[in-house]
Amino acid sequence: xxxxxxxxxxxxxxxxxxxxxxxxxxxxxxxxxxxxxxxxxxxxxxxxxxxxxxxxxxxxxxxxxxxxxxxxxxxxxxxxxxxxxxxxxxxxxxxxxxxxxxxxxxxxxxxxxxxxxxxxxxxxxxxxxxxxxxxxxxxxxxxxxxxxxxxxxxxxxxxxxxxxxxxxxxxxxxxxxxxxxxxxxxxxxxxxxxxxxxxxxxxxxxxxxxxxxxxxxxxxxxxxxxxxxxxxxxxxxxxxxxxxxxxx
Amino acid sequence: xxxxxxxxxxxxxxxxxxxxxxxxxxxxxxxxxxxxxxxxxxxxxxxxxxxxxxxxxxxxxxxxxxxxxxxxxxxxxxxxxxxxxxxxxxxxxxxxxxxxxxxxxxxxxxxxxxxxxxxxxxxxxxxxxxxxxxxxxxxxxxxxxxxxxxxxxxxxxxxxxxxxxxxxxxxxxxxxxxxxxxxxxxxxxxxxxxxxxxxxxxxxxxxxxxxxxxxxxxxxxxxxxxxxxxxxxxxxxxxxxxxxxxxx
Numbered sequence: 001x002x003x004x005x006x007x008x009x010x011x012x013x014x015x016x017x018x019x020x021x022x023x024x025x026x027x028x029x030x031x032x033x034x035x036x037x038x039x040x041x042x043x044x045x046x047x048x049x050x051x052x053x054x055x056x057x058x059x060x061x062x063x064x065x066x067x068x069x070x071x072x073x074x075x076x077x078x079x080x081x082x083x084x085x086x087x088x089x090x091x092x093x094x095x096x097x098x099x100x101x102x103x104x105x106x107x108x109x110x111x112x113x114x115x116x117x118x119x120x121x122x123x124x125x126x127x128x129x130x131x132x133x134x135x136x137x138x139x140x141x142x143x144x145x146x147x148x149x150x151x152x153x154x155x156x157x158x159x160x161x162x163x164x165x166x167x168x169x170x171x172x173x174x175x176x177x178x179x180x181x182x183x184x185x186x187x188x189x190x191x192x193x194x195x196x197x198x199x200x201x202x203x204x205x206x207x208x209x210x211x212x213x214x215x216x217x218x219x220x221x222x223x224x225x226x227x228x229x230x231x232x233x234x235x236x237x238x239x240x241x242x243x244x245x246x247x248x
Numbered sequence: 249x250x251x252x253x254x255x256x257x258x259x260x261x262x263x264x265x266x267x268x269x270x271x272x273x274x275x276x277x278x279x280x281x282x283x284x285x286x287x288x289x290x291x292x293x294x295x296x297x298x299x300x301x302x303x304x305x306x307x308x309x310x311x312x313x314x315x316x317x318x319x320x321x322x323x324x325x326x327x328x329x330x331x332x333x334x335x336x337x338x339x340x341x342x343x344x345x346x347x348x349x350x351x352x353x354x355x356x357x358x359x360x361x362x363x364x365x366x367x368x369x370x371x372x373x374x375x376x377x378x379x380x381x382x383x384x385x386x387x388x389x390x391x392x393x394x395x396x397x398x399x400x401x402x403x404x405x406x407x408x409x410x411x412x413x414x415x416x417x418x419x420x421x422x423x424x425x426x427x428x429x430x431x432x433x434x435x436x437x438x439x440x441x442x443x444x445x446x447x448x449x450x451x452x453x454x455x456x457x458x459x460x461x462x463x464x465x466x467x468x469x470x471x472x473x474x475x476x477x478x479x480x481x482x483x484x485x486x487x488x489x490x491x492x493x494x495x496x
Contacts, residue, residue: 011371057372077368086374120325123259124305124376126334 001066004076005096011087012057013127013236019051027052027061027088034083035065047102049109049243053195055235057128059112060091060242064102100245108172108188110241111197113233115183115205129182130237136208138178144207145174145185147217148200155224157200158193159232167193167224176204186241195232203230249314252324253344259335260305261375261484267299275300275309275336282331283313295350297357297491301443303483305376307360308339308490312350348493356420356436358489359445361481363431363453377430378485384456386426392455393422393433395465396448403472405448406441407480415441415472424452434489443480451478 008031016024020032028046035044048063071079076093084090099105114129116122121131148171155167171189178184185204187197203220206212212230220228256279264272268280276294283292296311319327324341332338347353362377364370369379396419403415419437426432433452435445451468454460460478468476 009368009371011374081368086369087371089368089371091368120257120329120337120339121334123257123335123337126259128372 001068002070003064003066003096003098003100004073004093005062005064005100005102006076006080006093007091008058008061008063009089009091010058010061011127012052012055014087015054017051017054017056018048018061027058028063030085030088031063034080035067037083038079039067039069049102049106049240052238052240053235055127056238056240057236058240061240062102062243062245064096064100100247102243105245106191106243107246108190108244109192110186110188110244111192112187112239112241113185113197113201114237114239115185115201116181117178117183118181127236130234132183132205134209136183136205137210138176138183138208140210140214141176141204141208144204144212144214144217145176147214147221148174152221153224154193154196154221156220156226156229157196157203158226159195159199160226162194164193169193169196198233198235198238199226199229199231201233201237205233206230249316250318251312251314251344251346251348252321252341253310253312253348253350254324254328254341255339256306256309256311257337257339258306258309259375260300260303262335263302265299265302265304266296266309275306276311278333278336279311282328283315285331286327287315287317297350297354297488300486300488301483303375304486304488305484306488309488310350310491310493312344312348348495350491353493354439354491355494356438356492357440358434358436358492359440360435360487360489361433361445361449362485362487363433363449364429365426365431366429375484378482380431380453382457384431384453385458386424386431386456388458388462389424389452389456392452392460392462392465393424395462395469396422400469401472402441402444402469404468404474404477405444405451406474407443407447408474410442412441417441417444422448446481446483446486447474447477447479449481449485453481454478 015027018027020028031046044065046063046065073093073095077090080090115132116125116129151170153167169191173188175186263275266275268276279294292313294311294313321341321343325338328338363380364373364377399418401415402417417439421436423434
């Protein structure tokens with residue numbers, strides 16, 4: 001058996017999230033179906049860096065699987081992409097050591113969140129960024145964003161539906177950049193809780209529109225109460241951008 | 249009664265083309281439905297600069313309608329966009345003279361066609377550009393494109409399903425520009441026949457991949473035979489970009 005690390009990009013619009021659920025069309029589901037087909041009906045389990053919610057996209061989600069087929073690594077994307085639906089594209093594949101694990105070996109993840117500003121919404125970005133037609137104070141957002149950097153208990157910025165006990169995570173960096181009408185939030189960190197990026201973005205948008213002050217962020221963090229933070233920003237603006245590992 | 253000129257942008261993916269057809273979801277159909285709703289059930293006819301095919305998009309399609317409602321012109325987009333589906337957005341509206349006609353007053357149209365190059369297709373552009381993973385000779389395409397500029401009989405570059413007798417049109421300019429992996433063809437002209445842009449693009453791609461020589465273009469034009477030209481490029485790469493009028 002050989003272990004393969006794959007990088008996959010997907011449009012999350014037409015899926016009921018990443019993780020396999022009975023009777024639902026999920027990204028993991030179509031990946032396992034394609035791999036099982038390649039392996040002539042023998043079920044192949046896919047282990048990813050983590051799940052993404054319904055409507056959330058990925059540029060560089062990572063997963064691994066084990067195979068006894070010896071196909072050259074550069075052929076794996078070609079074989080799988082010929083079977084996968086158009087919304088899911090294998091970007092690269094690589095044979096790795098047996099101790100590589102797509103979830104446990106993660107060193108850092110990057111998420112991006114896209115917001116489209118402007119007087120009129122665009123019919124072309126409606127599934128790919130949050131349309132936000134209101135005035136935003138970019139400087140206030142930048143100031144507020146800095147309070148999240150570092151190690152914090154993110155209970156206030158985590159869905160109450162989580163099953164994780166430990167809510168302490170480290171955000172390495174947050175960038176907020178505007179290019180014409182597109183505002184992009186980039187987050188890098190050692191891990192992110194359930195809905196964490198979307199709740200941070202929702203809260204930063206409240207800061208940007210004047211409903212919260214930047215100085216309230218540390219207060220909200222200290223409350224460790226989901227109700228203290230802002231609304232969860234819509235799923236369709238969020239992208240799992242890349243996953244970094246110790247090696248590979 | 250007052251005449252209103254509207255500019256509309258739409259994602260053509262989910263429509264069976266522009267023109268109203270019984271039992272089909274069309275762009276004109278949803279526009280007339282929205283306008284009829286605003287006019288409390290009184291049918292409002294929409295006249296556009298021309299139809300677009302199923303899957304073809306628009307950045308700046310133009311239509312006109314007549315109304316006896318006196319709403320300030322800047323309010324029309326707000327009212328209509330609140331009713332229209334997300335795939336159709338009214339960009340602007342303007343009261344115009346009674347002799348303005350969205351079809352007959354057209355001075356010039358611009359179409360653009362987008363092609364996505366690269367080793368892997370992207371799940372995010374699959375409905376919005378043609379994926380073309382083969383090597384292209386951009387210089388050969390540029391040379392070939394120049395032969396189309398000017399007044400020509402475009403019979404070879406028109407679907408045989410057309411109902412137009414006169415196949416003479418003038419192309420003012422063709423630009424072919426590459427930005428990273430995106431190749432954009434821009435066409436301006438006094439009018440375009442059925443499938444004309446898509447057949448020209450399909451033929452230029454055959455030139456780019458070496459299956460045809462640039463010097464064959466004048467020969468194909470002279471043949472006045474659809475079979476002499478290349479394949480019709482897929483609808484989903486095409487955009488009606490803007491429509492220009494004498495005034496307004």
